[in-house]
Amino acid sequence: MAVTASLVGAATLCCLAAVCLEIPQQMNEEMRAYGANLVVAPIEEAGQAKAGIAPGMVAHTTDMVTAKGPAKHASYRYDTVRINSASYLMAGIHPDQVRQLNRHWNVEGAWPSPGKVMVGRDLADTMGLKVGGSVQAKYLEADGNGESRVGGQWQKDKVLGQASYRVAGIVETGGSEDDIVYATLADLEALTQSKRGTDVIEYSSSAMGDQLTAIATSINEMRSMHVKAQTVTKISTADTRIITMLQTLFWLISLVVLALTLVGVGTTMASIVSQRRSEIGLRKALGASSGSIAVEFYVESAAYGLIGGLLGTALGYAFAYLLCRSVFGRTLAFNWWLALGSVLLSLVIAVAGSLQPVSRASRIDPALVLNGE
Numbered sequence: 001m002a003v004t005a006s007l008v009g010a011a012t013l014c015c016l017a018a019v020c021l022e023i024p025q026q027m028n029e030e031m032r033a034y035g036a037n038l039v040v041a042p043i044e045e046a047g048q049a050k051a052g053i054a055p056g057m058v059a060h061t062t063d064m065v066t067a068k069g070p071a072k073h074a075s076y077r078y079d080t081v082r083i084n085s086a087s088y089l090m091a092g093i094h095p096d097q098v099r100q101l102n103r104h105w106n107v108e109g110a111w112p113s114p115g116k117v118m119v120g121r122d123l124a125d126t127m128g129l130k131v132g133g134s135v136q137a138k139y140l141e142a143d144g145n146g147e148s149r150v151g152g153q154w155q156k157d158k159v160l161g162q163a164s165y166r167v168a169g170i171v172e173t174g175g176s177e178d179d180i181v182y183a184t185l186a187d188l189e190a191l192t193q194s195k196r197g198t199d200v201i202e203y204s205s206s207a208m209g210d211q212l213t214a215i216a217t218s219i220n221e222m223r224s225m226h227v228k229a230q231t232v233t234k235i236s237t238a239d240t241r242i243i244t245m246l247q248t249l250f251w252l253i254s255l256v257v258l259a260l261t262l263v264g265v266g267t268t269m270a271s272i273v274s275q276r277r278s279e280i281g282l283r284k285a286l287g288a289s290s291g292s293i294a295v296e297f298y299v300e301s302a303a304y305g306l307i308g309g310l311l312g313t314a315l316g317y318a319f320a321y322l323l324c325r326s327v328f329g330r331t332l333a334f335n336w337w338l339a340l341g342s343v344l345l346s347l348v349i350a351v352a353g354s355l356q357p358v359s360r361a362s363r364i365d366p367a368l369v370l371n372g373e
Contacts, residue, residue: 001271002301002353005264006308006346007315012257014316014342019323020250022332036074036101036202038065038216040229052077052197053227061201061219061227068215071205074101075198077188082138083181084127090117090137090181092188101204105177109169112184116168120178124170131167135181138162139192161191208243258349265353269301273357280361290362297358298351305350309343316342 040061042053053061058075065071074097081090095111109131112118119129129135141158165183172178189195207215212231219229273280280293317334324332 002304009261010312018320301354309346
């Protein structure tokens with residue numbers, strides 16, 4: 001019974017600990033599929049023309065983020081263009097970066113490529129666009145209502161660039177992305193005849209909680225970079241909250257399991273002491289000391305805990321491995337430190353559970369036992 005109690009305790013604790021050590025990393029990777037958790041944008045100075053983040057600064061910012069852990073990133077440039085006499089937002093992107101960062105985007109067709117664009121679902125429905133269709137885009141000297149006033153007279157905006165694009169795909173996210181036209185950065189630069197830099201850099205960093213906030217703070221403290229960083233609260237908070245909740249649940253279950261294991265071992269050792277009461281009395285009458293008898297019981301209970309811990313740790317790892325394969329679809333590496341900790345904890349719990357019974361055994365009066373009392 002002592003071995004069984006130690007086995008169940010070690011198996012439960014080892015399984016829970018292995019899964020909970022794996023969950024933060026797995027949950028972090030899963031949450032990263034839902035977009036960025038850190039956004040960097042340029043600081044716009046009053047009275048100055050709109051300027052983006054230079055390529056060199058994009059690389060420098062990325063180095064600062066990745067120094068704290070692996071991160072994916074994507075850069076965006078936004079300009080207002082004229083399509084069918086209406087103004088719409090066009091984003092210049094590197095399709096591979098955005099596709100890796102936003103795996104939750106539902107794309108019908110293909111991502112942008114040279115001469116081809118991807119249109120948001122709401123915008124496509126408004127203009128009646130389908131995959132394989134075409135759009136004519138113009139970039140004007142002034143955006144807004146399509147006209148500008150010069151010398152008291154209204155005149156049409158000057159067309160700086162125009163191009164015809166094939167609709168390669170339609171993207172649907174349920175967010176603001178559904179109202180944007182996506183093109184390759186090279187196509188947008190050719191249309192606008194400008195290489196002014198990046199408007200937004202989105203990062204999906206493996207850092208969480210305070211560590212992610214520290215990254216944003218370190219970027220903001222460097223005024224010379226002329227950029228500002230902000231965490232995406234919705235994703236980072238949800239990530240931290242879910243992991244904290246699971247880890248709290250693990251500790252609560254662990255405490256219950258430890259208490260039950262302690263009770264199981266203590267009850268078993270109390271039964272053993274009761275059954276050996278006559279033997280203990282006889283040994284003490286023959287000169288055995290209370291200390292030697294206590295050591296014998298402690299060693300016995302430690303042996304029960306060791307055997308149960310070894311078997312339970314192996315069984316717990318097997319359960320954790322199957323759980324990770326079935327739920328997360330990934331293998332679980334064997335953690336030797338966790339296994340050693342599980343076995344040692346089982347041994348300590350077994351010895352701790354025998355403290356009270358062994359204390360009672362060491363106080364047995366041999367005269368009373370030998371008299372049959």
